[in-house]
C-alpha cells in the first residue's frame with residue numbers, strides 16, 4: 178500500500194486522502210494509492226459511503242506533468258476514474274485549494290462534489306498544449322453544459338467554487354472543516370437514499386450544430402497559431418455526437434496527438450521554465466532577503482508611474498518624487514486614471530482605487546527617501562542624470578536600502594560606481610507599460626550582493642512579475658537580441674523586401690506584431706535617439722542614417738504622429754502601407770546604390786530569427802543569461818514570443834542547431850558583420866548534436 182494515499186473511516190464514511198505535496202499531483206504512486214484505497218473502502222463493510230480529498234493545501238491539481246513524454250505507467254488516470262465512477266458505494270469529492278486538470282477529472286468521477294468557498298476548479302491543460310485527457314471533455318459537457326465546457330476547456334482558467342456551484346460542477350459549498358463537512362454530507366445522502374450519479378449516464382446536448390463552428394470562429398483571433406484549443410472543441414463535439422465510451426476514445430486520440438506535438442512540448446517546457454527562472458544558480462534558497470516594506474520611485478513619468486503601480490497593487494507604500502509639482506501632479510493623475518479605467522472594467526473596485534492611491538506619498542524632496550527599503554529611478558536615459566540621482570540617493574537613503582535603476586541601455590556597473598554601496602545597486606528593467614508587462618529583467622552588477630539579488634528576485638514575484646536575473650551588457654538579454662533582429666529587418670528592406678512583407682512573416686510566425694508595427698507602437702523617435710547617441714559615441718554600426726532614421730527625421734514617429742513606417746487613420750491603430758514611405762525607401766536604396774531584389778519569406782524568417790539565436794548563444798557564452806530557459810522566458814514575457822514555440826532557444830533546439838549553424842555560417846559568408854559571426858557555443862553544440870537546453 179503506497180502512503181501517497183491513505184484510508185480511514187470517520188463516522189461510518191471511508192475517507193480517502195491524497196498526500197503528495199506540494200500540489201497532490203496524480204503521479205503513478207497516487208493513482209495506485211487511489212485504486213487501492215477505493216478497493217479498501219468498497220471492502221469495508223462499515224463504510225456506508227466514501228469521501229475522496231487532498232491533504233495539505235489542495236485537492237489534486239492535476240496529472241504529474243513531469244511524467245509526460247515518459248512511458249505510461251499503470252494504472253492510468255482514466256482507469257482510476259472509471260473505477261470510482263463504477264463504485265457501488267456513493268462517492269463524494271471534498272475540494273479545497275485548486276482541483277485542476279486530472280484533479281477535477283477525479284472529482285467528476287465521483288457522484289457528488291462539495292467545496293469550501295475559497296476553492297477553485299479548472300482544466301488548464303490547454304495551457305500545456307493539451308486537453309483534459311481523463312474524461313474531462315466528455316463529463317464536463319454532460320454536467321455543466323456544452324457552452325460552459327467549451328469555455329472552461331479552451332480557456333483553461335480557474336472557476337471559483339460559488340460560480341462552479343452555479344454551473345452544476347459543485348453540489349454544495351461547505352464550511353472550513355472540509356472533511357468533517359463532507360462526511361456529514363455523505364451521511365446525509367446515504368440517509369436520504371440519494372442515488373449514485375455517474376456522469377457517464379448523463380446526456381450532453383448542444384442547442385444547435387452551429388455551436389461548435391461558431392465557437393471555433395471566436396477562437397480564430399485569440400488562439401491564432403495554437404493547436405490545442407481547436408482539438409478541445411473537437412473533443413467536446415465528440416461528447417455530443419458519440420456515445421460515452423466512443424467519446425472517450427476520441428478524446429484519447431486527440432490528447433495523444435497533442436501530447437506528441439512540438440507545441441505541447443514547448444508549452445510544458447515554458448510551464449517549468451517560468452518557475453525555474455526564479456531560482457538563480459548560485460543563490461541558495463536560504464540566502465537572506467531584506468524586508469521591503471516601503472519603496473521610493475524617482476520620476477513620475479510613464480515608466481515611473483507604471484513602476485509605482487506594481488508596488489501599490491501589492492499593498493506596498495510608495496514615495497514618488499518629481500522635479501516639479503506640475504509633473505508630480507500629472508504623474509499622480511495618470512496613475513489614478515489607470516486605476517479608474519481598470520475599475521470601470523470591473524477588475525478592481527473603486528475602494529481598491531482609493532486604497533492604492535492612499536499608499537502613495539508624492540514629494541519634490543529627496544530627503545523623503547530616507548527610510549525607504551528600496552528606491553527605483555526611472556529618469557531620463559542619460560548617464561549624467563543617473564549619476565546625479567545615484568549620488569543623491571547614496572547620500573540620502575539609509576544603510577541597507579537597495580538602489581535600483583530602470584535603465585534599459587546604460588551600464589549598471591558604471592551607475593553603481595556613483596555610490597559608496599555598489600553591492601546594494603541593481604538594475605530592475607521594467608517593460609513598458611510597466612504596470613502591465615510581466616517581464617522584469619533584474620540586472621546584477623559585478624558587485625551586487627547575493628542578498629540583494631535574492632531580495633529583488635523575491636520582490637519580483639511579490640509584485641506579480643516574472644523576474645529574470647541577467648548580467649550587464651548593452652541591452653541585457655531582450656533588447657540586445659531585439660536590436661539584432663531590428664537591424665536585419667531594416668537591412669532586408671534595404672535589399673528589396675517591403676516593411677509589410679517583413680512584418681507579415683514575423684506575425685505569421687506567431688508574434689503579436691512585426692518589427693515595424695512594433696517600432697510604430699514604441700515610437701521611431703526612441704530608436705532614432707538611441708542611434709544618435711551611438712553615432713555621437715562613434716559606434717561604427719550607427720554612422721549611417723537608416724531609412725527608419727530618415728522617417729524619424731521627417732517627424733514620422735509612428736502611431737503617436739499617425740504616421741511612421743505605416744499610416745494611421747484618426748483613432749485607428751491599424752497600420753496601413755504608405756506610398757510616401759515606399760518612395761522614401763526606393764530613394765534610400767538609390768542613395769546607397771542598392772538594386773532591390775526579390776527576398777523570400779524564408780530568408781526573412783531565417784535572418785530575423787537566426788540572428789537572435791546566434792546572439793542568444795553569445796549571451797549564454799558570456800554568462801549574461803545563466804541558462805537557455807532564462808532567454809526563453811525573457812522573449813515570451815517581454816516580446817510576445819509565441820508560447821507554443823517555447824521561446825527563442827527552445828525553438829532553435831526544435832529547428833536543430835546544425836541547420837541553424839549552417840545558415841549562420843552562410844549569412845556570415847554572404848554579408849559578414851559581427852552579428853553573423855557564428856557563436857562558438859552554437860558551433861560546439863551543433864557539432865555534438867545537442868541543443869541549448871542540453872548545455873549544462
Ligand code: T1G
Pocket residue numbers: 199200202238239240241242243254275277278279280282301302305307308309310311313449452453
Ligand atoms: N505536475 C508536476 N509538478 C507540478 C504540477 C503538476 N501538475 N503543478 C505544480 N507543480 C510543481 C511546480 O513545478 C512547482 O515545483 C511546485 O509544484 C509548486 O508549483 C490527465 C493531462 C496548482 C495553481 O496544469 O497551475 O492533469 O518549482 O509554484 O503558485 O487531463 O502549480 O517547487 O520544484 O505553481 O502555489 C493539469 C499546474 C496538469 C496545474 C499551484 N494541471 N499547476 O500554484 O505553486 S495536466 C495543471 C499550477 C493534466 C489530465 C491532464 C500551479 C498551482 P518547484 P507552483 P503555486
